[in-house]
Amino acid sequence: MSGTIKVLVTGAAGQIAYSLVSFIAKGDVFGTNQPLSLVLLDIAPMMGVLNGVVMELKDCSFPLLKEIIPTDDYAVAFRDVDVAFLVGAMPRKEGMERKDLLAANVKIFKGQGEALDKHAKKNVKVIVVGNPANTNALICSKYAPSIPKENFTAMTRLDQNRAQAQIADRLGCKVEDVQKVIIWGNHSATQYPDVRHATAVVEGTTTPVQKAVQDDNWLKNEFISTIQKRGAAVIAARKLSSAMSAAKASCDHVRDWWCGTPEGKWVSMAVFSDGSYDVPEGLMYSFPVRTKPDHTYEIVKGLDIDDFSRQKMDLTAKELEEERATALEVCSA
């Protein structure tokens, strides 16, 4: 059995966390051999609700869960953390675009960047889920200059999972048999879900998704738009933003980062651009990445980009540049 690791979940009294904490405590992320200390951060008015979550976690009798630390104090929450799930932020309501959240949420991530810088382990791994996730992750890293930039990521795994599920539905194949879908760019309505390199197992044969679907018009229009607007569609239906699927996706993201992607596979994560695919360096942009069991990752290089993709990839990069400019303004005000 490995030594206990300290895992922080922010927004711990919220909807996503309600599913997420049990997935983590059960061993879905770090493995069923990895003991955990779970730190639960929320704001002071939510401490009563958080206490209920703590009671339930205890009542689950998870063997791996060695300690639960509920708090509203950043100095306690971020101290010596190994992995941070930054979920806590205001969710989008019906009719809002993600950029409407920016002003409200970005300052939270400035403060949490400073707290990570001061209190967390220098090799802490950070996933930002709270929206606008890419820009919040960028700001968080900016205010945590002592932590390597590659330790900050934002979640686009929910978009990847959604895309795999739509393709599997369309082809009548297993969701796990759809591989190498890519989410490029922002976790927003400008993201580009790209199946040009994706494969699916159809009637026992691994086939390019484009060939198996045989409907380029659907792939270039309805499919892309469904994934781009899925978050809004869930909000319209539930009157609340996606939570169970977001929790599952954040577990998938961190599990693959922690344990490594299987040979020949890749996953999408928003990470700092190193200029790959002519994405401006320094943007927090979703790329296909391969991860290794030593918790490192690399952007998959050398994929061909056609004109259609180029245009979509540039559009989402432009949105991220605009978000970054607004966020920096908000933070310096």
Ligand code: NAD
């Ligand atoms: P929620 O309102 O149910 O919970 C958010 C929690 O965060 C609340 O308990 C709130 O008190 C807490 N919080 C607010 N400020 C905080 C702070 N400074 N420190 C710690 N906690 C704080 O919301 P939710 O449904 O759990 O969603 C959380 C965020 O995740 C939202 O921004 C939502 O838009 C986003 N989200 C992202 C994705 C994605 O794919 N990246 C998917 C779904 C939701």
Ligand code: LMR
């Ligand atoms: C989602 O994609 O479901 C979330 O980011 C919530 C939202 O605001 O769309």
